[in-house]
Amino acid sequence: MINIAAVVLILLGLYSLLTTQHIIKMIVGLNVFEVGLNLFIITIGYRSNGIVPILTRTNNVQDFVDPLPQAIVLTSIVIGFGLTAVALVVAKKIHKTYGTYLINEIGGKVE
């Protein structure tokens, strides 16, 4: 079931956040975490045999899946994009200042 797969994705992202030393890999892990979370929120609103929540000539509103989680995930995706952009810039700054992307190497160089 997809909600279990989404939880597995969240845990994978968390594991990579905990174990890696490389800042870019951390950002990738954060993105995996976020994709899992978005997927999980969407699965909350799923109904078996439900259809896309868009009214057309051939369907009616009684068959719709829950549109509220989808609207919330739209917000979440945009915020994730902003977070990734700022995180990449900070990583670039760290690389420029310390010459490395590895956080354990930065540790000794702080004055």
Next chain:
Amino acid sequence: MKNILALLLIAVLAFLTMTYVVDNNLIPEYGEARLDQTVSGAYVTQSVTEKNNDVSFGRSDNLETGSANAVTSIVLEYRAFDTLGEVTVLFIAALGVSLLLGSSENFAKRPKSGFILKVGSKIILPIVIIVGVYIITHGHLSPGGGFQGGAMIAAALLLMAISDPQFIPSIKQFKLLEGLSGTIFIILGLVGISVSGYFLSNYMDTGIIGTLTSAGIIPILYMFIGLKVGSELISIITDFLREEAECD
């Protein structure tokens, strides 16, 4: 050692989340969401303020939002204030990127693009822009909307920057466009206070559901959101192009 500790922590978390997900009364089982028991049922039938049982494509008129796309009617009508916050977050992200990267006017020398990229981008660029505009203007009828269409238009500009090494987006004009469309969004919301008493209300005629001119204020708001998101993404892209120069 650290990896084993992390693995142990993840295992504990996995156990906790699985018990939470699999057997819980607060969130429905997979595939068994009940719309009539939550607020989503009222969102879908557009009966939040007054009961309304008949929503049929091309016939019902004067609905609460009049948007055929239920996600759009939530994003820009019932939770439009959230969307204002979301656009603000994106604005702050763009601001943070441009502040952190400095304001150097030098751009990196990008490598010459190949023949396929040059010719292919000329063919698909107009299509990408037209589809982006279509997605923005049909946000209340079909999948998509201002955020998605704005991202497509920004992607078109990124394609231009990749295919033509001399091309640099004029960032000042995009910043002006962004500020202007954000201001118009808020002004349109404030007009709602004077017309019907609350912020970002749908004070225009919602029309017949399913037609292009339906949904009142929603297509207009989505147009400005599309412009704002597109110009914000373009300014982020331009900042990243500029940063390459400082590393050389």
